[in-house]
Amino acid sequence: MGKIAFVFPGQGSQTVGMGKQLAEQYPEVMDYFNKADETISADLSRLIFEGPQEELTQTVNTQPALLTTSIAILEWFRKSAIKPDFVAGHSLGEYTALVAAGALSFEDGVFAVRKRGEFMECAVPNGEGAMAAILGLDRGPLSEVTAAISESGFPVSLANLNCPGQIVISGSRKGVELASEKAKASGAKRAIPLEVSGPFHSSLMKPAAGQLREVLNGLDMRDAEIPVIANVSAKPMTTADEIKENLIEQLYSPVLWEDSVMKMIDLGVDTFIEIGPGKVLSGLIKKINRSIKTYSISDEESAQSVIEALKEENL
Secondary structure, eight states: OOEEEEEEOOTTOOOTTTTHHHHHHOHHHHHHHHHHHHHHTSOHHHHHHHOOHHHHTSHHHHHHHHHHHHHHHHHHHGGGOOOOSEEEESTTHHHHHHHHTTSSOHHHHHHHHHHHHHHHHHHSOTTSEEEEEEESOOHHHHHHHHHHHHHTTOOEEEEEEEETTEEEEEEEHHHHHHHHHHHHHTTOSEEEEOOOSSOTTSGGGHHHHHHHHHHHHTSOOOOOSSOEEOTTTSSEEOSHHHHHHHHHHHTTSOBOHHHHHHHHHHTTEEEEEEESSSSHHHHHHHHHOTTSEEEEESSHHHHHHHHHHHHHHTO
């Protein structure tokens, strides 16, 4: 077996009840949910376990909820002694990866993404920004589309380069609408509006960057113990200063997920383990390279099956 990467999901993977089964059975898992409640002075664990989904899906709640759940699941999985050679996360998931890599404490990670969620929600008045998934159009032609629309006065840009044929665009509501129409005229199969509270990973998020910098400057950022593949560059990062600058830039820059996965494969990774609710990243990785092994861990049963599968590979 080659190298292993742990990957952590971003917004969109949240579900009511995530992590509950492990938390109810293992006190060390529940400890993380309790720590999160204390860190942000809110009953986040109740919201995660009981909902309602609408409240959980609010950016300011989703971000700390997903980080908490993923790290709590990781804590249980660490019993297996399976260790990653690289870690990465999609957007918000990058903060989870940094906690997993020892660059941020769990408490600092929860605090940072709670504030990040607040800043992102406040950066653009509600209803003025939008995002849409564009299916079936390559990044080159789509970049030309968004550049043309932006030049006409309606900002829009590539936000998430997820896998071949799936790119999310983000920007002003009118810009996203016009770019979606033009993308379909240029050969895109579909343009799907996304239910989000803001134009994430676009230039419209720049007002939040200064606020995020202040928060990150107040945290104990350390060098990563495991290389983290950065969203903004698709390259390994390990030093605290580099991590901080990349996190600020990430707020208004595209998430290069396809490039990040390809980079890890180039570095020898042949096994990806998604840790957290859902299987979104596993699905994207399969679309990037079908020969790569992917596993998803969201509860005890899925964790045990992954442990058994990897033991068999090493026999």
